[in-house]
Amino acid sequence: MSVADSKLRSRLPFSATTKIEEVDPKYKELILTLPKEDQWLAIELRKYGGFWYPERHFSGVLAMQEVFKSQPSDVIIASFMKSGTTWLKALAFAVLHREKYNLSSHPLLKLNPHDCVPIIEHHYATRDEHYLESVPSPRVLGTHVSYSMLPDSIKTSTSKIVYICRDPKDVLVSLWHMVTKFEWFNKPFPFAKAFELFCEGRMPYGPVWDHVLEYYTKSIRSPEKILILKYEEMLKDPSDGVVKMANFIGCPFSEDEMKIGSVEKIVELCSFNKLKDLDVNKNGSGAGNVPNNYYFRKAVVGDWQNFMTPEMANTLDEITKEKFSDSTFTY
Ligand code: PAP
Secondary structure (H helix, E strand, O other), rough: OOHHHHOOOOOOOOOOEEEEOOHHHHHHHHHHHHHHEOOOOOOOOEEEOEEEHHHHHHHHHHHHHOOOOOOOOEEEEOOOOOOOHHHHHHHHHHHHHHOOOEEEEHHOOOOHHHHHHOOOHHHHHHHHHOOHHHHOOOOOOOOOHHHHOHHHHHHHOOOOEEEEEEHHHHHHHHHHHHHHHHOOOOOOOOOHHHHHHHHOOOOOOOHHHHHHHHHHHHHEEEEEEEEEEEHHHHHHHHHHHHHHHHHHHOOOOOHHHHOOOOHHHHHHHHHHHHHHHHHHHOOOOOOOOEEEHHHHHOOOHHHHHHOOOOOOOHHHHHHHHHHHHOOOOOO
């Protein structure tokens, strides 16, 4: 590992963040006045600007909005939780830095994708935002923040945003599995409860539909700024998604690269089976002590069928239909 590689460390969701008592007083006062949702047990949420944020991250979201300076060459991986972020981070990092790293000694073989692509708001929440300046350029950075809460410097710079979305039914199943794994999440949390909260839009960074709509609407107006990818389409044809992304972020694959199978090699490096079986992802954990294996579960389309009754699925589909009724977006 080079010095630059060893700096590729990130903070991870939920545990690596700040308790409300430790929050910068200028944000604490505001946060304590916001509507609260505490039914996700250990993940307390606060509502701001129409979205529910994990309380422990929210000072980071506010600070990011106020202070973060985007570089023109940044690639921002934006997503709602459990929509394919880990995968897209790996792919974007591998595509953008493909001239720098050899596939046989690639950082993704030693580090979880979240450790290669830091989550901006988490670094502000933990007050180590200076780390973001040390990320090798061009930077690939991640965020779960809604489009409306992004800092102006991201919106107005020439940086690119790649957004991934996924059928909300599978998002919910994936989210429920992840939150019930945390050992400090020490009470039963029935799927039916998560379903109810999800349908009401009361989920971390939710409502999911508004999150997608904001990015989608902006992508229609500014297709050069935001590329929308869909998890299900990526699973069907990952090479196509990788080529689209490379073109969009301004590093298209050359004819020679296409001939020698560079796209397929990156797809293979970042594939679920490859990443999941790496020692770092089987046994390692990130700086926030979240075990890396929490990010790799099944990676299939339609696992919701194993957890939802047909009525539940229908309810969620109806909400989705209604939420997107004024939009051309479909999953
Ligand atoms: P995050 O929001 O915590 O970062 P995120 O990566 O967005 O999570 O989503 C995790 C999902 O992506 C998991 O889906 P599942 O629970 O339905 O299985 C995970 O398995 C899946 N996933 C992780 N890595 C990959 C990959 N390389 N290819 C495809 N899917 C993946």
